[in-house]
Amino acid sequence: MEPVAEAELSSTAREIVEAFQESLRRQGSELVNGPDVLAQLAVQVQAVLDDIAARMSVSETSPMELVGEARLFNVNIGADRARRGIHPVQSLRAATTLFEVMLPVITRDLPPTDSAGALRLSRALHEAIMTRVALASLSYVAFLMDKLQASRQEERTRIARELHDRVLHEMGLTLHQMDLHRHYADRDPAQARVKIDTAIESLDEALRTVRHLSAELRRSVGEYGLERTLRAYLEANAPASVQFSILTTGDVKVLPPDVLEELYLIMREATRNALRHADPTRLELSIDVGDNAVAATVVDDGCGFDTSDPDRASGGLPSMYERALLLHGVLELTSTPGRGTRVEVRIPFSEAAL
Structure with missing residues (x-):
């Protein structure tokens, strides 16, 4: 779903968007930082109004779900906010603010005695907003879980690299020095001793690396x-x-x-x-x-x-x-x-x- 232009917003949507943005600014919300986020808010307000109209035209018992571009738009919002470091709590607070701003506007033309109509509008507004919050929150969590998996894979890759670059390297040096020791064993005992000492040093270094990696893998903060x-x-x-x-x-x-x-x-x-x-x-x-x-x-x-x-x-x-x-x-x-x-x-x- 592409961001709607200002001209495409209904007069009611423009009124709500202005009041909504002003309320978020007073709260110091991160959701008003940047034109892209403001454009998302405008799209959401118009979409919620359209959703309410659709919900009011069908039976109260008929559930409505976001599909297609509308669903994808809200999923992308969650991932975008995760990338920006905006916590879902901010989105939930904004949802509460949007409800408080929109309810008086969408119910002002109802007769004061039409409590049933006000209740239906209130319920439709709540469902339209919370459906979007739920989708965005789920995609936020999914985005971060993917990042955490990537971090864990990076950690495994680092350990594998340590084993390859350091341990295997030292083991290779050890084997090379052992071969040289055999070569010098009979003809030059002094040189043979140097080679065996060097092999022992390489083997010690490899063992230290293995111990360090093993300690990292098994160490638990909760335990110590x-x-x-x-x-x-x-x-x-x-x-x-x-x-x-x-x-x-x-x-x-x-x-x-x-x-x-x-x-x-x-x-x-x-x-x-x-x-x-x-x-x-x-x-x-x-x-x-x-x-x-x-x-x-x-x-x-x-x-x-x-x-x-x-x-x-x-x-x-x-x-x-x-x-x-x-x-x-x-x-x-x-x-x-x-x-x-x-x-x-x-x-x-x-x-x-x-």
Whole structure:
């Protein structure tokens, strides 16, 4: 369904759209940010009016469902709002506002004594609005679940790459050194010992990598707690040249399990990126649990990068943003070349637990 032009709106629709948009602005709603979203709202208002007229022309017992372009339009709205980070709660609040704005307009021509007619119009309006909210909310969830699946696939791909690039590489070096050891065993015992020592070093490195990957796969925040799990990860992966600290304020135990696990994965990814790419000397992690939201930061003093560079602002960053978005949170990354990087995530666990 293409957005309707202003001229295509009925006079009643234009009146409702103006009042609706003004009410959303007063509320500070994110749904009035951008011409595309405003155009969607105008389409929705006209469509709801048309839907009410259709519902009033049939029996009250006849259910009506959105089909074809009308259904696709509302499905696309849900996915578009997910991409913009607009939570379905915002859509539900807007739906309530639309009902409050539209009901006086569509019932004003009824005689004051026609309570049955007012009830029918009210019910038709409610059904028309909530049918659209339900479709948009379902597509919102489906969009985020697809993103989460992509994040999990990315995590599996990363582990497979670690096994291939590091473990298999070290095992290959080990085998090569063992072959050289056999070659030198009789003719040059000293060189043979060097080769066997090098093989042992390569094998030790491969075993350390396997242990680290195994620990990542089996580690559960619920079992050890968020701070202890993060500390264990840093102790296992941060080189001796990197100092790190973890500061926790508030009661982490009040966080729902899904928030704990996803928050750990976000902070671990931010920490891994710093250790891999930033060459830091210090890492500072903090977790601040409030009454209904948790804020966490990972700050390094490394080389930093240009966040506008698509090659640098990739890697594990999309999965971090998507994990935060799935829990109705916001993730912000700031970095300047030569001045380190700061990753901050804020998750409203009261909403995430719904």
